[in-house]
Amino acid sequence: MNPLYVSVMVVFLLLYLGIGIWAGRRKVETSKDFTIAGFKLGPVVLVGTYLATFYSGASLIGGTGMVYRLGIAGNWWPLFYALATVINVFIAIRIRGKLLETPPEFMERRYGSRLLRIIASIGLVVGTLFGTLVQYKAMGIAWTLATGLSPEMGVIIGGILMATIITIGGLMSVAYSDVLKAAVFTIAIIWAGLWCFTTYDISSVLDKLSTLSTPPEVGAPPTPAGSLVSLIGTLGVYMLIFQAINWIFGIGIHPQYVQRMSAGKDMKTTLLQYLVGWPILCVIYILLMIASLIARAVIPTMPEGYTSDWALPYFLTTYAPPLVGAMFFAGIAAAAISTVDSQLELIAASIFSDIVEPLSGKKLTDEERLKWCRVTALVIALVMILVALRPSPLLLLIQTYGWGILAAIYAAPLIFGLYWKRGNREGALAASITGGLLAAVFQAMQFTGLLPPYMAPAAPAILASLIVYVIVTLMFPAPPEELTRDFFPEK
């Protein structure tokens, strides 16, 4: 147990708890403050919470592990995220100001279909809830590496802190504490990146990578010489195309980002999150790529017992000054927590507002709504701690594939619904159901080896749902004026 690592981790967790409780008690007065931060986040908090949605255990562990394994070709993914965000921006300028409490609410407001809203909410829950399992795992491992205690202890401590935060303040607490998490992560990466730059010569690193052919992990196949410094590497063009479609649409329509668009206090603030956020993300992603390439040159094969996903944390804790390593672990914890608490809050808000409340048929006072939102958030957060401690194989499978189903359900109704006035309920329902089912079928086919490994299964499902939307929409009458008026006002 390294006292410095433990101290930095404990200080971070206490600050997280303090800010979350403060925001929840001071800023949450209505149920909408809880579910969507009252549509009133200012620029600093919105940029902080936006950055935190991009910082995840996956970006620090999975993303850097990909560059370690594949070389510079592993850096295509952040570029897909950026292209996806251009779709986000065009969704934002149409959806901001419509006061959507949850992303699935759009489906009922635009298409007049409660069924579609419920399908969208179920897709959101399936697509994101079990996806948090990998973040719990990252949190547990970061905790273990930093403190020497068991990963289960990290999951329980982090899980209880998150349950406290989201129960007290919902999105308001998540957003305010995200400013801390974003700051910790940004400082950790920039610090680590600067240390890498000042310690290693990039030209020598590239020279070494160009001839390196050892496997990235013990037992993995050898790396083809030269692939680590190739733009395409071992990926192949088809895989890149399918991955691009998968991620550009997947993030482009992801409810987490739609929620952030709505939470800003006005359109200018909403646009500022992209204007300020992406230059910062640009620096972060480039530094992560370079640090991961250096890690591969310094440690050509990970030691026995470590997967390549842990290359950068292992490299920094072994070679960098202790404070850099300590900040990096706090950064991993911050990134994992920022993803989990944000998604749990989104899921809780959606389960209550999009499924339980409409189906109950009861008209609740705002005080009752706030109480039930909190109860839903607490139950989900506590259940997820238990699930994360003992994840079943089925849930791990859903975690891997649920995200693609979510993208296939949302893409067509959201994009066409905002930009094509003629788009109707029938088209949206057909596209959502077709997209969701096809994504599941394609994913099962790939799992059993019936689809080639380069084909990201959600990509053809998304394309099919876009086509189905157009065809079915044209087979049925245009939607009534009262449904489209809000989204396509007379100029």
Added chain:
Amino acid sequence: MEGDFLIMLALSIIILNLPAITAAILLKMPQLWASGAKKVEGGET
């Protein structure tokens, strides 16, 4: 070898700033979104 790295670096700098560039254009030209957005009670366009 170094060429591919430099291409990836250049692509990263350009593409990773596209969202910011798009947002900057929209902020400079509010007519592109303000005319299509309807004022809703309690919210701003």
